[in-house]
Amino acid sequence: MDIEIAAKALKELGHPIRLSIYKRLVKAGQPGMAVGKLQEELKIPNSTLSHHIASLASAQLLSQTRDGRTLYCQAEYEHFEALIEFLQAECCADQM
Amino acid sequence: MDIEIAAKALKELGHPIRLSIYKRLVKAGQPGMAVGKLQEELKIPNSTLSHHIASLASAQLLSQTRDGRTLYCQAEYEHFEALIEFLQAECCADQM
DNA sequence: ACTATATTTCCAGAACTATCGAAATATAGT
DNA sequence: ACTATATTTCGATAGTTCTGGAAATATAGT
Numbered sequence: 001m002d003i004e005i006a007a008k009a010l011k012e013l014g015h016p017i018r019l020s021i022y023k024r025l026v027k028a029g030q031p032g033m034a035v036g037k038l039q040e041e042l043k044i045p046n047s048t049l050s051h052h053i054a055s056l057a058s059a060q061l062l063s064q065t066r067d068g069r070t071l072y073c074q075a076e077y078e079h080f081e082a083l084i085e086f087l088q089a090e091c092c093a094d095q096m
Numbered sequence: 097m098d099i100e101i102a103a104k105a106l107k108e109l110g111h112p113i114r115l116s117i118y119k120r121l122v123k124a125g126q127p128g129m130a131v132g133k134l135q136e137e138l139k140i141p142n143s144t145l146s147h148h149i150a151s152l153a154s155a156q157l158l159s160q161t162r163d164g165r166t167l168y169c170q171a172e173y174e175h176f177e178a179l180i181e182f183l184q185a186e187c188c189a190d191q192m
Numbered sequence: 193a194c195t196a197t198a199t200t201t202c203c204a205g206a207a208c209t210a211t212c213g214a215a216a217t218a219t220a221g222t
Numbered sequence: 223a224c225t226a227t228a229t230t231t232c233g234a235t236a237g238t239t240c241t242g243g244a245a246a247t248a249t250a251g252t
C-alpha cells in the first residue's frame with residue numbers, strides 16, 4: 001500500500017456515516033449485509049446511503065454481490081487490514 | 097474515543113499531504129519538527145502548509161510549541177494510538 | 193405485459209475543502 | 223525604532239463533497 005492509496009482509504013472512512021457502515025459490515029462478517037438492512041438501521045434516504053456505499057467501494061473498502069433483487073455489501077477486510085499495517089509501519093513510534 | 101472523533105481524525109489523515117506531514121512528525125519523535133523544515137521537505141507554499149497543519153491540529157493529531165521565531169510541530173501520538181485501538185476494537189474481524 | 197420491490201443514477205443546491213499570493217503577526221537581533 | 227526571519231491569517235477562486243427527491247434500472251412474481 002502506498003501513501004496515496006492509504007490517504008484515499010482514510011478519507012473515505014473519515015465520515016461518520018461511512019465509518020458506521022464499514023463498522024456494521026465488519027460485524028456482519030462474510031455474508032455481508034443487504035443495502036436495505038443498512039438503510040433500516042441507519043435511517044437515511046436510499047440515495048444518500050447509496051452514495052456513501054459507492055464512496056467506500058471506490059476505496060476498495062467494500063464489495064457488492066447481488067442475490068435476486070437484493071444487493072449485499074461485504075467489508076473488504078484485507079484492504080482495511082493493509083491500511084492498519086501501513087499506519088503501524090509508517091506512523092508508529094514503536095517501530096522506530 | 098467515539099465514532100465522531102474517530103471519523104474526524106481519519107478525515108484529517110485522509111489527504112496525501114497531511115498524511116505525509118503526520119508520518120514525518122512521527123519519525124521526528126518528541127522534539128518534533130519546525131514548520132520551515134517541513135516546508136523545505138514538502139516544497140509547498142507556506143500558507144498551504146499552514147492550513148494543513150491547522151487541520152491536523154483540529155483533530156488533535158499534532159500540537160505546536162514555539163521556540164523563539166520557530167514553531168515546532170509534534171505528533172500527538174496518544175491520539176493516533178487511540179484511533180488505531182478504536183479501529184481494531186470496532187472494525188476488526190479478529191475481535192469478533 | 194404488469195406490478196412490486198430493491199437499489200442506483202440523475203440532478204441540483206448548499207456547504208465545505210484546497211490552494212496560494214499578499215498582508216499581518218510574532219519574535220529576535222542591531 | 224528598524225530590519226530580518228518564521229509563521230499565520232486574510233481573501234478570493236476553483237473544485238469537491240454531501241444531501242436527498244425524482245427518475246431510471248434490475249430483478250422477481252403473477
